[in-house]
Amino acid sequence: WQLAEQYGDIFTVWMGHIPAVIFSGFEAVKEVLIDHSEDFSDRVETPFLTTISRGNGVVLSNGHVWKQQRRFCIVTLRKLGVGKKSMEGQIEEESQQLVEVFAREKGQPFDPALSITYSISNVTCAMTFGYRFPLEDETFKKLIDALAFIMKIGFHPFHLVYEIFPWLMKHLPGPHKGALHAIEMLVSLVKKEIQKHKEQKSFQEPQDFIDFYLLEIEKRKNDPTSTYDEENLAHDIKDLFVAGTETTSSSLKWAILLLANRPDIQDKTYKEIEDVLCSSSFSYQDLKKLPYTNAVLHEIQRLKYLLLIGVPRQTAKDVKIRGFLIPKGTAIIPNLRSALLDPEHWESPKEFNPKHFLDQDGHFVAREEYLAFGAGARVCLGEQLARMEFFIFMVNLLRAFRFQLPPGVKELNEEPVAAITTPPHPYKVCAVPRCSSS
Template sequence: MEPLGTSTVLLVICLSCLLLSAIWKSQANKRGKMPPGPPPLPLIGNALQLKTNHLDLTLSKLSEKYGPVFTLHFGMKPVVVLHGYDAVKEALIDQAEEFAPRGKMPFIDKYFQGKGIIFSNGERWKQLRRFALTTLRNFGMGKKSIEERIREEAQYLLEQLQATKERPFDPTFLLNCATSNIICSIVFGKHYDYDDKKFLTIMGLMNDNFEILSSPWGQVANIFPSFMDLVPGPHHRVRANLAKAGAFVMEEVEAHRETLDPSSPRDFIDCFFLKLDQEKNNEASEFTTENLLMSTIDLFGAGTETTSTTLRYGLLILQKYPEIEEKVREEIDRVVGRSRLPCMADRGQMPYTEAVIHEIQRFISLIPLSLPHSVAKDTLFHGYTIPKDTTVLPVLTSVLHDVKEFTNPTEFDPHHFLNKDGTFRKSDYFMPFSTGKRVCAGEGLARMELFLFLASILQNFRLKPLTDPQDIDIKPHLSSVGNVPPKYRLCVMPR
C-alpha cells in the first residue's frame, strides 16, 4: 500500500477543518444571540487566550473589550462571564431563580455526581439545602451556643500557639484544626485533638485538593476533563483524596447509625438519619445514604478550608502591615481588655477590627470566580439569550475590587470599610460568600469564627515575621478555584 501523498494529507486536513467549522457554526446558530466574546478555535475554544493561573485577571482584561457580559469557550462548551457589580447583582439577585442552578465542574462532578448540597440541582438541592440550614441553626449556628464553642476552641488554639515557644512555625494545620473542630461539633458531634493523626491526615488531603484545584492543573482539568484523564499529573490526586476523606466521613456515619437514639439526635448526621428513616417509603426522597455522605463531605470541607485559609492569609497580611495589626490590638485592649476572650457582643464596639476582617476578605477574594452557576431555562439577559444549562461564571473579584466602590481596590486598606468618623461602613459590593440563592450556607458561622479567632490571637500575641515586612509577598501563590496564599512561617510572641 502506497503512503498518502502530501497533497492528499493537506486535502484531508482542509476537509476536517471545514467540517469542524461547519459543526461549530451549526451549534452557534442553535445557541442564538449569545453575548459577544473572542472568536473560539475548533475543539480548544479560547484556551490559548486564557491564563490558567489568575484567570480572574484574564477575564477582567477581556471585559474591557467585550463588556460586563461576554462569552468564552472552554473547549467546545460556551461559558458566559459576568463581570462587575451590576451584572453579578442583576443575575444572582434580580434574576435569582433563573441563575440559581449549579454549573458544571467536570473535574469535581466525576466524584460528586450531582449529589450532596454544593454540586446538586433542582429538587434535590432545594431539599438538602433547606434541611442543612435548619439543622445547622438547630445546633447553634448564629446562636450563643455556637459562639461559646468557638470561644472554647479559641482557647485550645491559644494553648497550641503558646506551645510554639516563640519558635518559627507554619500556622496552616493549627488554623485548620481550629476551624474544622467547629463544623465537626455540628456535623459529627465531637472534638478532635490537634495531634490526632487521622484528623491531621484529612486536613492535609483537603489542603492538597484546594491547592490542586487552584493550580493550572485543576483549571485545565476542568476545561478538558477527558484529555486530562490521560495526562499524568497532580490533578489525579484530587479524586483519591476525596475518596479518603469520604472513607473518614463514612466511618463516622456508620458509627452514628449503630448508636443512634431517635429521641436525642446529637448532630447533623443523626438528624439526617431520622429524616431518612421518616421517608424510607418515599421512592422520590432525596434523603439517601449517598446524599448523607456527600452532604457531610460538603459541610466538613467547606466549613474547614475556606475559613482557615482566610485566617492564614489574614495573618500574612497583618505581618506586612504591623501598624494595622497594632491598631487592631489597641482597639481590642480598649474594648475587651486582657482578662477575658472577645465575644460577639464586642464586635459592634470594634469598627476598626471589623473593617480589617472585611478588608482581608475583600482583598484576598478567596473564591475569585465563585462556583459556577448555570441558567434554568433560556434566559434573556442584557439583551442576549443565554441557552438553558449554559455555565455562568460570576467573577466575584470584579465586585470586590470594583473601583467605583473601593478607591484603591488592589491595595490593602481597612478604610474601604470605615466612614470618615471611624464608624464601620457597610457595602453592597461585599460578596466574598457570593450572593443570591447560592450564597454560602455557613456565612454566619464563618463571620463569627473569623472575628473570634482573629481577635483572640491578636489579644494574646504579637505576630513576628521572619523577614522584613516590606519584603512579604501577599499576592496569591495560586489562583483559580481559590486564591491560595504563599506558604510562610512566623513566630508569635506572647504579650
C-alpha cells in the same frame, strides 16, 4: 480582568468546546446573583464535577435534591447553634487550642498554616461528628491531607483537560486521579462516622449533624419525594468540610500576614478590642461594639477574596440580560473577585484600607458591594459560621500575641497562590506573647 477591559462586563470564553459566559464588575455580578438569582441558581454540570458529586450533596447538586439538602443544612446549622452562644463555645475552645499551639513557639519564626487548618477543621468535626480530633490523630491527618489535595486540582491543567476529554483522562495517570481518590477517601471516612452513629442509635436524641440527618431519614422513609439518604448525607458533610475548612483557614492566614505587614493597623485593632472588651469573655455580638475591628475583618476578606473568581453556575432556563440571550444550560461565571476590586465602587480597590467600611465618624458601614460570601439563592450557607469563627479566632489571637515579621524580613509576600482558592504563599511569622496582664 484584562478580557473585561477589552470586551466589556459580559463576554464568552471557550474551554475546549465548552462556552462559559463571564460576568465582571459589581453591576454585572449583581445582575446575576441578585436580580436574576433563580435564573442562574443551577450549579454547572461538567464531567469532572459530576464524577465528584454524582448529583449528591449541597454544593454541586441541582433541582429538588439541592433545595432539600440546602434547606436541611440551613435549619440544622441553626439547631446546632450557629449564630448562638452554644456554637461560640466550640469555636472558643478551638481558638484557645490554637493560642496554646502558637505560644509553644515562644515568639520565634514559624509557619502557622497547618495549625490554623487543624483548628478550623476541628470546628466542623465537632459540629458534624459530635467530637474533635486530637491533632496527632492519624485519621484526622488523612482528612486534612485529602482536603488539601482536593483544593489543588481546581483550574489545574489536568482538571481543564479532563473537562474537555473525560473519556481519555479516566484512563490516564495524573493529579486528577489523586483528587478523585482524595474525595473517595473523605466520603469513605464520613460513611464510617455515619455507621458509628447508626450503631449507637444516638440520633434518637440528636447532638450533631449526622444525628439530625439520620432522624430526618427515619421521619421521611415513607415519603417518595424525599432525597434524604446516606449518600446525600456523606456528600453534604464532604461539602461542609471542603467549603468551610480552606476558606476560613485562608482568611486567618491572610489576616496574620496582612497585620504583620501593617503593625499600625494591628495595634489600632488590638487597642479597640482591649478598650471595649474589658473582661476576658466576649461573644460574637460584641462585634457590633468594635467598628474598626469589624472594618479590618471585612477589608481582609474583600482584598484577599478566597476563591479565584467564584464557583461556576449554569442557566436554569433561557435568560435575556443586557440584550444578550443566554441559552438554558450555559456555564456562567460571576467574577466575584472583580466585584470586590471594582474601581467604580471602592476608593482604593487594590490597597488594604479599612476606611472602605467606615463613615466619617468611624462607624461601621455595611456595603452591598461586599460579596465575599456571594448573594442570592446560592449565597454561602456557612456564612454565619464563618463570620463567627473569623471574629472569635482573631480576637483571641490578637489578645494573646503581637504578630511581627521575622528578623531580616522587610515584608511578607502578599501575592496569592492561584487555584480554586487563593491562600497566601507559605510564610513564617513571629507570634510575640503580650504581657500576662492582657
